[in-house]
Amino acid sequence: MSFYRNVFLATIISASFYLLLKRDDTAMLYVMTAIVGLLIVFSVVWRLLESKKFPLADEIKKRTITWWWMVAVFMLALAFNRIVSFVFLGFLCFAALREYFSLLPMSEISESKTLSFRDRPSILVSYISVPLMIFLAYIKWYELFVITIPVYIFLLVPILFVLQNRTEGSIKSLGIITIGLMFFAHNFGHCLFMINIGPILLMYCFVLTEVRDLLSYWVGKFLASLTENRSGGFMKNLLDYRVAGDISPKKTWATGIVSAVIVALLSLAFVPLMPQFPNGRLTYGYSLILGFLIGVLGLFGDLVFSMVKRDLKTKDSGTILPGHGGIIDRVDSLVFTIPVTFHLIYWMYF
Amino acid sequence: MVKQFLHALGRALVSIFLGVENPPRIKDMQCIIAANHNSHIDIMILFRLLDISRVNRVKTIAAKDYFGTGLRGYIARILFNSVLVDRGVSARKTFEILKNELEKGYSMIIFPEGTRGHPGIMDEFKAGIGQIAIDFPNIPIYPVYLSGAEKSLPKGATIPVPFCIGMKVLDPVYGRDYLGFNRKEGRRMITSEIESRIRSQIRH
DSSP states (O other): OHHHHHHHHHHHHHHHHHHHHHHTOHHHHHHHHHHHHHHHHHHHHHHHHHHTTOTTHHHHHHHHHHHHHHHHHHHHHHHHOHHHHHHHHHHHHHHHHHHHHHHSOEESSOOTTOEEGGGHHHHHHHHHHHHHHHHHHHTTOHHHHHHIIIIIIHHHHHHHHHHTTOOTTHHHHHHHHHHHIIIIIIITTHHHHHHHHOHHHHHHHHHHHHHHHHHHHHHHHHHHHHHTTOOSSHHHHHHTOBSOTTTOTTOBHHHHHHHHHHHHHHHGGGGGGOOOBTTBOOOHHHHHHHHHHHHHHHHHHHHHHHHHHHHTTOSSSOSSBTTTBSHHHHHHHHHHHHHHHHHHHHHHHO | OHHHHHHHHHHHHHHHHHOOOOOOOOOOSSOEEEEOOOOTHHHHHHGGGSOGGGGGGEEEEEEHHHHSSHHHHHHHHHHHOEEEEOSSSOHHHHHHHHHHHHHTTOEEEEOTTOSOOSTTOOOOOOTHHHHHHHHSTTSOEEEEEEESHHHHSOTTOOSOOOOOOEEEEOOOBOGGGGTTSOHHHHHHHHHHHHHHHHHTTOOO
């Protein structure tokens, strides 16, 4: 079984490489080769760790295997053609939105922290806004694309509430629904318009954000090991300064800033691969700023959804990705980094 | 053939829109699936526990007054092999019908609550499931916990709204483990065992 699975995985990956070669997309080929190379390194590492009975080996194994599948599907979707990329990313938005709405229990009485059964029509409207966003991004209608959700859908939802003749719990339900819309259909949905600029920009954002997630774990471990033997003092206090201790005791400002600096430096590798924008090419200086912002926003994206999950007393948002949790656990930082990167690029170069 | 195709299509739609993960299939030649009932979607999801080639070897039970006529009844009878049961008649007669189907070798999907009830609230199980277990002691009964279906399509709603639906298949219960008790006692114990296994999965 696992053999056939690996063959299937290899087929998907080589098919996407072939498609990229045929399209002559050198930039994407470089990035994809780097990612696949990194995954091969990780696969070798977990086999080594497993043979040495290292306690983290199982966790790394599970995560790496899931990463292989996510990368393979993502690569194929981006390499295939424009429609497939749009549908794939749109489905990702939909799945994240669905997971968000499913996190909350639903009841007939209007309690805090629960949705009401009368919210279902508005939730359906939220889902329908995703294909609408796909369509608007596909026909490249930028002006409407950026206002559809914050203006039209945002106003449609309370109108629906009024038509349902609701009173009790309406403000709470409105809050829950519209924040889901903004996070996953609008902010995360910006990845749809990024394909129009070029898949490489999407990779810039995705890769740097995900690398930051991985990196912050190891940077955190490294910084903790530096202060392990010290009993106090200025250095230890500085490194122990937490962003939000109640949400996540492990996330310190020091880790966040060091990771953001590393991400900013890594972002420089993408600069020569970037296409020609109407107002020139991405400069090294601007990429440093973007990379640093991705680092900082990624940290906050992570923390915001930790906060939400803590409020709802769940650890993972789902079980769909073994070793990672749900889709929201994977895309939480992207919700924050994608729209900012997109708008900063658009503002400077278009 | 058409039926298998429709089932495959239904399974694909359920996976895409409701995020139901592909469950491990039940391999027993004959089995009974007992699940909590909240929504019309439940039956479609429970069919996924069996291979698609087996959809003709499963029977479900439906109330005659609700599923007897119209499109709803047609779908229930053609796609989900529903055996129509009158709500009015005695429990014994209903039981005879079930027994008949099980003796012919069919598997069964049963909702021991009897009805969808209030969304999200699990009613007490009816003892009929325990009776079946005692009469067919070697057929495994798989308790299945379904969650989230009541959000997608609660009682009274007509349009399904996508929500993640969870399905958890629990260890089977066999009637043969309860043959030492007297009939009434055994029936009650099996029913409460199945109910408590499902109830233990509810997350608050």
